[in-house]
Amino acid sequence: MTDALLLIAPVVIPFIGAAIAMLARKQAALAGATGLVTSLLLAIASALLFRRAMTSGSTPLTLFGNWPQGMGLSFSATLPGVALVMVTALVALAAAIYAPVDIGPRRRRAGYDPMMLAMIGAVNGAFLTEDLFNLYVWFELALLCAIGLLTLDRRPAQVHAAIRYAAFAMLGATFILLGIGMIYGITATLNIHEAAAALAQSPPSVASATAAALLLGGFALKAGLVPFHLWLPASYHVAPASVTAVFAGLLTKMGFYALLLIFAGLFGTASGSPAAAQMVPLFGIIAAATMLVCVAGALAQTDMRRLLAYHVIAQVGYMMAGLAIATREGVAAAIFYMVHSIIVQANLFLGAGLIRRASGSWDLTRTGGMVRHDPLFAALFAVPVLSLAGIPPLSGFWAKMIVIRESLDAGIAWIGGVALIAGLLTIVSMATFWSDACWKDTPGQRIRRVPRTGLGAMALLSAATVLIGLFPQGLWAVTQQSARMMEMGR
Amino acid sequence: MTLLYAFVGAGTVGCGLYMILSRNLVRMLLGFSLLATGANLLLFLAGRVRSQQPPIIVDGEQRLGEAADPLIQALILTAIVIGFALTVVMATLVLRAWRQSGSIRAEDANAAEAMGAPPKPGNEA
Numbered sequence: 001m002t003d004a005l006l007l008i009a010p011v012v013i014p015f016i017g018a019a020i021a022m023l024a025r026k027q028a029a030l031a032g033a034t035g036l037v038t039s040l041l042l043a044i045a046s047a048l049l050f051r052r053a054m055t056s057g058s059t060p061l062t063l064f065g066n067w068p069q070g071m072g073l074s075f076s077a078t079l080p081g082v083a084l085v086m087v088t089a090l091v092a093l094a095a096a097i098y099a100p101v102d103i104g105p106r107r108r109r110a111g112y113d114p115m116m117l118a119m120i121g122a123v124n125g126a127f128l129t130e131d132l133f134n135l136y137v138w139f140e141l142a143l144l145c146a147i148g149l150l151t152l153d154r155r156p157a158q159v160h161a162a163i164r165y166a167a168f169a170m171l172g173a174t175f176i177l178l179g180i181g182m183i184y185g186i187t188a189t190l191n192i193h194e195a196a197a198a199l200a201q202s203p204p205s206v207a208s209a210t211a212a213a214l215l216l217g218g219f220a221l222k223a224g225l226v227p228f229h230l231w232l233p234a235s236y237h238v239a240p241a242s243v244t245a246v247f248a249g250l251l252t253k254m255g256f257y258a259l260l261l262i263f264a265g266l267f268g269t270a271s272g273s274p275a276a277a278q279m280v281p282l283f284g285i286i287a288a289a290t291m292l293v294c295v296a297g298a299l300a301q302t303d304m305r306r307l308l309a310y311h312v313i314a315q316v317g318y319m320m321a322g323l324a325i326a327t328r329e330g331v332a333a334a335i336f337y338m339v340h341s342i343i344v345q346a347n348l349f350l351g352a353g354l355i356r357r358a359s360g361s362w363d364l365t366r367t368g369g370m371v372r373h374d375p376l377f378a379a380l381f382a383v384p385v386l387s388l389a390g391i392p393p394l395s396g397f398w399a400k401m402i403v404i405r406e407s408l409d410a411g412i413a414w415i416g417g418v419a420l421i422a423g424l425l426t427i428v429s430m431a432t433f434w435s436d437a438c439w440k441d442t443p444g445q446r447i448r449r450v451p452r453t454g455l456g457a458m459a460l461l462s463a464a465t466v467l468i469g470l471f472p473q474g475l476w477a478v479t480q481q482s483a484r485m486m487e488m489g490r
Numbered sequence: 491m492t493l494l495y496a497f498v499g500a501g502t503v504g505c506g507l508y509m510i511l512s513r514n515l516v517r518m519l520l521g522f523s524l525l526a527t528g529a530n531l532l533l534f535l536a537g538r539v540r541s542q543q544p545p546i547i548v549d550g551e552q553r554l555g556e557a558a559d560p561l562i563q564a565l566i567l568t569a570i571v572i573g574f575a576l577t578v579v580m581a582t583l584v585l586r587a588w589r590q591s592g593s594i595r596a597e598d599a600n601a602a603e604a605m606g607a608p609p610k611p612g613n614e615a
Contacts, residue, residue, distance in 0.1 A: 071561075133565055140572045147579055151586075159586045161602035163515070166580050170522050171510065173576075174529045177569055178536075181529075184562065185536035238602050 003060040006052055007075045007128060009045035010085045014038060014092075014121030021113035028105035035113040039089070039096040042120070046082075046089040053077040054478075059485075061130075074130045074191065080335045080482035081127040084257060087339050088127065090464060091249045091346045092120045095242045098350050098457035101357065102240045110152045116246065119145035123250050127257065132180045132190045135258060136173070139222065143169045146251060149243045150235065161235040168231035172221035179214030182207055183266070196266045204275035208267075212279060215262050222255030224313040225320060226289040232313055233297065237305035241353020244305060248312045249346030253338050256319050263323060264331045265486045276326070283324035284415055290317030291422035298429045302364045304352040307433060308345070311388060314422060315341045321419055322403050325410045332483035333402040336475060340387070340395040340468060347384035347461035354454045355381075355437050358447050366445075370438040373447045377455060378438040383462035387469070389430040390423050395468035402476070495535050502528030515584045515594045522580060526573035530566050537562025 017038025024030040052060060060077040095116070103112050119142050126138035143166070150162045184190055186207050187198035199208065221228040236247055263269045263283075269276040291314055298310035319341070322334025352362070354377060359367040371378040387394035390401075400423055407416035468475055506528055509521025537559045545557040588594050591601075 133568070137568065137572065140576065144575065144579060147583070151583070154586065156587070156590045156601040158602070159583055159590060160599040163580070163583050163587060163599055164602065166576070166583060167510070167518065167522070170576055170580070171525075174525050177529050178532055181533035181536035181562075181565070184565075185538065190561070234602060 003052070003077075004062040006045070006049045007060055007062045007077060010042060010049065010089070010124040010128065011075075011121050013042050013045055014117040014124065017041075018114040018117035018121065021117060022111070025109060025111055025114065028108035031108045031113040032099060032103070035099060035117060036096045038117055039093040039120075043086075043089040043093050046086045046124075049077060050082050050086045053079060053082045073134050075128045076130050077128070078130075078482075079478065079485045080257070080260070080338075083335070083339060083478055083482065084127045084253070084342075085124050087342045088120060088123055088250060090461070091246060091342060092116075094346060094350065094457040094460045095246050097460065098242045098245070098353070098454050101451045101454040102242055102353055107152050107240065110154075111148060112152060112243075115145045115148040116243070119149065119246070120250075123254050126254050130192050132183060132192060132195065134190075135261070136176055136180055139176070139254070139258070140173060142251065142254065143173070146247065149247075150239050152240065152243070155238070158238045161238040164231055165235035168221060168228075172218045172228075174218075175214045175221070176218035179211045179218060182211035182214065186211065192261060192265055196268065199266060199275075200268060200273060204278075208275060209278075212263075212267060212275075216259070216279070216282075219255050219259045219262065220286065222252070223259060223316050223320075224252050224255070225286050225316060226293050226313075229290065229294060229313045233306050233309040236309045236312075237303070241349055241356065245346040245349035245353070248308065248349050249342045252312055252316050253319075253342050256316055256334075256338060259320075260323060260331065260334060260486065264483070268487065269323065269326050270328050270331050270483065270487050280324060280326045283320060283326075284412065287317050287320035287324045288415060288418040290314065290320060291418055292317075295422045295425040295429065299425060304355065304362050304364060304367075304433070304437070305349070307364070307429070308348050308352060311348075311426070311429070312345055314426065315345065315388075317422070318400065318403055318419060321407065321415050324415060325403075325406050325412065327406065327410050328483045328487060329406045329480070330410060331486060332476070332479040333399075333406045335479040335482050336402055337399040339475060339479070340399040340465070343461050343464050343468075344384045344387045344396060347458055347465065348388065350454065350458050350461070351377075351381040351384060352437075354450050354458070357454075358450050359437075359442075359445065360448075364433065364436040366442060367437045368440040368442040369445060369447050372441070374450050377450045377458075380455060380458045380462050381438065382434060383465055384458075385430050385434045387465045389427040391427075393469045395465045395472070398469065398472040398476075492535065492539055495531065495539065499528050499531035499535060502531060504528075513596045515587065515596055515599065518596065519577065519580050519584055523573070523577050526569070526577070530569055530573070533566050533569065534562060537565075 021031045021034040063072045063074045065072050122138045122141035129135050147162050147166050151158045187195040189195050224232040267276045294310045294314035298307050301307040319334045319337045322330045356362050387396035390396045404416040404419050506521045506525030509517050541556045541558055543557040545560045547554050587599050591598050
């Protein structure tokens with residue numbers, strides 16, 4: 001019973017919070033407080049769930065309505081999901097602390113809090129579910145909330161960006177739905193572990209290949225992988241900073257988590273099944289293209305949000321490289337990268353929002369002087385910037401190093417080489433970014449004070465980045481166990 | 491029968507995709523609706539059209555005999571509802587875009603690309 005409560009808590013707490021915030025929408029202060037308290041409760045619940053999953057021998061599992069396994073929907077605390085739920089709670093908490101900086105009473109009345117909380121709940125649902133169709137439903141729910149959050153101010157730019165985002169996401173969702181339908185047609189079950197067992201026994205067929213292609217296309221679109229990446233830099237940047245931070249942190253990673261679940265968990269790319277062996281080279285090409293194209297895209301931008309949006313996708317390329325390595329360690333590397341990237345991306349967008357507040361522009365050519373006016377901010381912002389660039393001893397260094405090391409171990413050194421080149425370009429891009437925003441002085445520019453609550457949110461995420469950087473073995477052990485669980489099914 | 495279903499589903503999906511590629515936002519919207527319908531038809535097919543018997547266990551039996559698959563129908567029902575919801579949200583967005591710019595041409599919906607006015611932070615209430 002306690003297991004069942006713990007398992008549904010990361011989904012139910014945000015939804016209850018969303019309902020309360022919806023009722024309190026007109027009282028901005030009350031809605032904001034609901035958002036903060038809910039995020040705090042969520043963080044506590046997810047930490048408890050993580051502890052339960054780590055310390056107990058058996059994996060907590062709950063079947064709704066006590067249907068037999070395979071018929072009813074089930075939530076289970078398999079490891080990567082639970083670890084990601086905890087990181088999600090961390091990002092949600094940071095966004096809730098940051099929210100007063102750029103979410104005024106008008107945006108609160110427009111429904112920022114209920115939609116944000118519902119989106120967090122949907123993301124957690126996707127991380128915990130064991131059912132393919134349920135996964136699809138959580139994606140759609142997150143999409144609806146994301147469209148609402150994108151259009152908070154109802155400006156033309158936001159409406160147009162939302163049309164783009166919704167169009168691509170609906171197209172992706174239809175492919176996912178078809179893919180899931182075909183998987184059901186082959187295996188007669190929607191439970192991921194049972195479907196994996198059934199697929200391992202059935203010979204590769206046209207149907208399973210089509211299903212794999214549809215699911216790859218659909219979830220690659222959601223994750224923003226090349227060549228389905230164009231919608232992301234065209235639509236993410238119009239939302240307020242705290243919204244974009246959560247989008248950048250969670251939504252693409254949700255898509256990648258689903259890819260991992262489908263290909264490492266369902267089709268067994270890491271355990272060397274013959275069907276999977278055909279897909280893996282394609283993953284390598286997608287990963288390499290994503291890393292190079294998107295880093296190059298980032299180098300061409302001067303708008304902070306667009307630059308970071310390109311980096312969001314480039315980072316998904318590194319995760320894809322982990323999946324393309326097609327060993328258990330490769331999957332573990334991808335999960336490690338995912339945890340690092342969620343924290344760092346969210347932090348970068350929060351920092352960009354604060355720079356915008358201080359200097360009045362999103363354009364890097366018109367920002368500057370943060371070191372002189374606010375050394376504390378410049379230092380805090382350096383943490384995610386250096387971590388994304390992959391400078392030791394921060395989390396990004398270990399994440400990149402593990403991906404490259406595993407690619408060498410698995411004998412596909414070219415992926416590691418591409419990752420190195422992309423990493424070098426990331427360093428260039430991030431160095432320009434930080435020095436333009438913080439170091440450079442722009443004559444005749446007025447710099448406002450950075451709000452302290454915003455710094456608090458950044459400090460929370462930066463602390464997590466430094467902690468992972470200083471003690472990477474702990475997270476590496478967790479991710480290795482995650483990869484094992486993904487392959488074996490609990 | 492199965493083949494006919496497959497062709498109808500594939501044709502509907504094809505028509506939907508063609509309309510999504512149109513430069514008219516309303517046509518694009520209808521295309522998405524059509525695409526969802528086609529996907530649902532194909533989903534129905536993926537569950538195999540085996541029998542028209544309802545999935546009820548006959549009196550005195552222990553097992554369900556030859557019957558229609560209830561799970562896939564539940565899936566399609568959910569997918570229809572989600573498809574409706576998304577179509578309505580999309581329609582709202584298109585309506586908004588039309589009210590703001592007086593145009594339903596997809597080329598005109600590019601305010602997000604023109605990076606003129608970034609959102610003002612916070613205290614704009």
